[in-house]
Amino acid sequence: MYAHASSLHVRKAVAIAVIGVAMLFAFVALTQRADAKAKVHLPVVKKGPKGLAFYKPPKGLPKQHGTLIWARKAGGLVPLTDAKSTKLVLYSSRTTQGAKDAISGSVSVPKGKPPKGGWPVITWAHGTTGVADVCAPSRDFAGNPNVTGETYINNDLNAWLRAGYAVLRTDYEGLGTPGKHPYLIGTSEGRSVVDIVAAARQLDPNISKRYLIAGHSQGGHAALFAAGLASSWQPKLKLRGTVAFAPASHLLDQASLLPLLTSPSGLTALATMILDGASTQSSAININAILSDEVLPFYPLLQSQCLGRLGQSDELGGIPPSHLERSGADLSALNPVLAAMNPAVKTAAPILIPQGESDTTVFPNFTSQLKDELIGLGDQVTYKTYPGTDHVGVVTAGEADALAFFQQMLPGR
Numbered sequence: 001m002y003a004h005a006s007s008l009h010v011r012k013a014v015a016i017a018v019i020g021v022a023m024l025f026a027f028v029a030l031t032q033r034a035d036a037k038a039k040v041h042l043p044v045v046k047k048g049p050k051g052l053a054f055y056k057p058p059k060g061l062p063k064q065h066g067t068l069i070w071a072r073k074a075g076g077l078v079p080l081t082d083a084k085s086t087k088l089v090l091y092s093s094r095t096t097q098g099a100k101d102a103i104s105g106s107v108s109v110p111k112g113k114p115p116k117g118g119w120p121v122i123t124w125a126h127g128t129t130g131v132a133d134v135c136a137p138s139r140d141f142a143g144n145p146n147v148t149g150e151t152y153i154n155n156d157l158n159a160w161l162r163a164g165y166a167v168l169r170t171d172y173e174g175l176g177t178p179g180k181h182p183y184l185i186g187t188s189e190g191r192s193v194v195d196i197v198a199a200a201r202q203l204d205p206n207i208s209k210r211y212l213i214a215g216h217s218q219g220g221h222a223a224l225f226a227a228g229l230a231s232s233w234q235p236k237l238k239l240r241g242t243v244a245f246a247p248a249s250h251l252l253d254q255a256s257l258l259p260l261l262t263s264p265s266g267l268t269a270l271a272t273m274i275l276d277g278a279s280t281q282s283s284a285i286n287i288n289a290i291l292s293d294e295v296l297p298f299y300p301l302l303q304s305q306c307l308g309r310l311g312q313s314d315e316l317g318g319i320p321p322s323h324l325e326r327s328g329a330d331l332s333a334l335n336p337v338l339a340a341m342n343p344a345v346k347t348a349a350p351i352l353i354p355q356g357e358s359d360t361t362v363f364p365n366f367t368s369q370l371k372d373e374l375i376g377l378g379d380q381v382t383y384k385t386y387p388g389t390d391h392v393g394v395v396t397a398g399e400a401d402a403l404a405f406f407q408q409m410l411p412g413r
Helices: 002-041 051-055 150-162 186-203 218-233 251-255 267-279 296-303 334-340 364-376 393-397 399-409
Strands: 068-073 083-094 100-110 119-125 166-170 207-216 238-245 351-356 381-386
Touching: 051 083, 068 186, 083 186, 100 150, 100 186, 119 150, 119 186, 119 218, 150 166, 150 393, 150 399, 166 186, 186 207, 186 218, 207 218, 207 399, 218 238, 218 351, 238 399, 251 334, 267 296, 267 334, 351 364, 351 393, 351 399, 364 381, 381 393, 393 399
Parallel strands: 119 166, 119 207, 207 238, 238 351, 351 381
Antiparallel strands: 068 083, 083 100, 100 166
16 A cells, blocks of 8 residues: 555656656747747847948948848937937838839937837928938038938927837938939839838838828928839838828920019029939930020039028029020920829829928919829828918928828837
8 A cells, every 4th residue: 555655646747747848848939939039039130340341331232121220329410309319320212213222311210119020110201301412301411511401300209109100211312422412303213112111111110010101392202203213112111101292293394384483593403403314314405405504503412502502592593494494495305204203103002292382482373183083093182281381381281181190000009
């Protein structure tokens, strides 16, 4: 009997030991799986070099567009006050000709704990700053002699951060980084706006794949083109909506109005930049044969100065737009490129277009025409106008409507 009891105790002890060992192995296995999972999700981010060397991409760019190349802490005027952190990023994209390219920008994440699924994203497309490298918003700093003027949007960007959105800001192709900036070339802009979302997710795993697009002026134009190519260019990301404040449109139609604009105007600087952007798409566009002798001496300044300086009265702003082109200029190669710049795109995500009624840079009649074209393509468009509001003022006037739209399409916190 005692022998039997003793044997029973031994068997129980052995069983307990076996169970204990099994539990230990199970715990180790779970820990290893958790560690492996953690290692998979923790991104390895290469630290970018200091100074302007950050903008010089390494040899052998990534094959996949939207790949993070490197990042570092942002400085100057780039950090947003309501962000937990703002990082400069360099990421891969593709030119309209299909060549591998590197684009600079910044990524700001909100303070606090991210929601389930990560911080929803607003990828911001900036307005016209210029076409020179010094005009890249991510290069801006206090006392900058080449003022970009982009800080006017900071109140809105900070409000979006407080509402629980990660805010991404591309510089666009050729702004800050090598190569020319294809000003108002929609495919180039759109790829830059969308690819930064994919790159940001490699920087911070708490950034969601769900995103919104927003932009003003040139950026409104870029936002619409980005919306049009989003589902095919970055199919793993989920676009929920687009806000295009006073988007540039109908460039070919506006070119025909130049002879009517006989007073000196900053529009001459914009028109010269549009011509420069178009020339990046066709070697048949001969700038020297199109620009007048009055404008041509200022043309090289586009590669060293920003819009604010170019538009002054002692430079292009002192020349009437009607004097832009030389008499009898052959525009046969230019006009098809201008026509292709119109952002009448097809997209499944809803669109909000805020437009100031007193805008003399992006004229309301062209934006209304664009709205009709988008609806004709089957897009879901909400068009809001603001009386007495000019081109820059529409961003402030339309902020509440934009934020309400964002929260309806993709809630923040």
